[in-house]
Amino acid sequence: MLRGLYTGWTGMVNEQKRLDVISNNMANADSVGYKLDKTTSQAFDQVLAIKVRDGSQAYHNEAIGHLSLGVKIGEVYTDFSQGSVRDTGNNLDVAISGKGFFTVNVTDQSGTVHTRYTRNGQFTLTKDGLLTDADGNAIQGQGGDIYIPTDAKAISISPTGEIVADGTVIDTLKIVDFEDYDYLEKYGNTMYEPVDGATEKDADAQLLQGYTEQSNVNVVREMVDMITVTRAYEAGQKVVRAYDSMLDRAVNSVGRLGS
Numbered sequence: 001m002l003r004g005l006y007t008g009w010t011g012m013v014n015e016q017k018r019l020d021v022i023s024n025n026m027a028n029a030d031s032v033g034y035k036l037d038k039t040t041s042q043a044f045d046q047v048l049a050i051k052v053r054d055g056s057q058a059y060h061n062e063a064i065g066h067l068s069l070g071v072k073i074g075e076v077y078t079d080f081s082q083g084s085v086r087d088t089g090n091n092l093d094v095a096i097s098g099k100g101f102f103t104v105n106v107t108d109q110s111g112t113v114h115t116r117y118t119r120n121g122q123f124t125l126t127k128d129g130l131l132t133d134a135d136g137n138a139i140q141g142q143g144g145d146i147y148i149p150t151d152a153k154a155i156s157i158s159p160t161g162e163i164v165a166d167g168t169v170i171d172t173l174k175i176v177d178f179e180d181y182d183y184l185e186k187y188g189n190t191m192y193e194p195v196d197g198a199t200e201k202d203a204d205a206q207l208l209q210g211y212t213e214q215s216n217v218n219v220v221r222e223m224v225d226m227i228t229v230t231r232a233y234e235a236g237q238k239v240v241r242a243y244d245s246m247l248d249r250a251v252n253s254v255g256r257l258g259s
Contacts, residue, residue: 008239010070033120040074094121100203141171
């Protein structure tokens with residue numbers, strides 16, 4: 001009887017984790033460059049159930065079948081499909097059309113510099129002319145950090161990433177792509193860092209100045225999935241309550257009748 005109680009509980013835990021992922025997607029529906037997270041579900045490995053040794057089985061154990069331990073989250077993965085682009089009118093905003101990532105140097109609290117990648121093209125200039133993202137991390141060009149004269153009157157970024165200020169070529173944005181996105185680890189909501197096994201390759205992308213790539217989250221679909229998850233969670237609750245009621249009767253009612 002406890003088998004069904006455990007199965008119902010694992011289903012509830014699984015739906016709670018799915019709901020956490022969906023909630024994060026919806027919270028980032030308006031985040032520039034955000035990529036949708038999805039989940040898969042899988043069954044726990046089955047185990048062989050063995051009859052407890054009693055008087056009827058004095059010398060050997062008897063197999064009574066395989067026991068399923070319920071469901072669990074298989075993996076959380078990211079959907080890297082292209083998001084829509086939005087015209088912002090800001091000449092420092094850049095959207096990537098196609099595959100690839102902007103290269104960003106992120107300095108942590110200990111002073112260590114990490115090279116990470118993002119699709120968020122909302123850029124700005126510091127008072128020293130350093131091109132950064134919204135969090136102040138340095139955007140990388142082919143020559144390293146990109147400095148643009150703060151008094152430049154005309155800044156243009158070509159589809160290949162070449163930055164020109166008042167007719168002078170400054171640098172070219174470093175756009176990187178990877179052979180397999182499974183080797184990218186997500187940091188925060190819009191940044192990624194390669195892990196062991198990641199292989200860089202040339203990006204097949206076109207840059208659009210004055211645009212940003214929006215999140216690829218479909219809010220309506222996420223709402224439908226949230227309703228489905230909620231109903232599945234409620235079903236798991238009913239299973240647990242039903243088994244709780246049966247256990248209560250087995251312990252109290254049956255025991256009282258036998259006394």
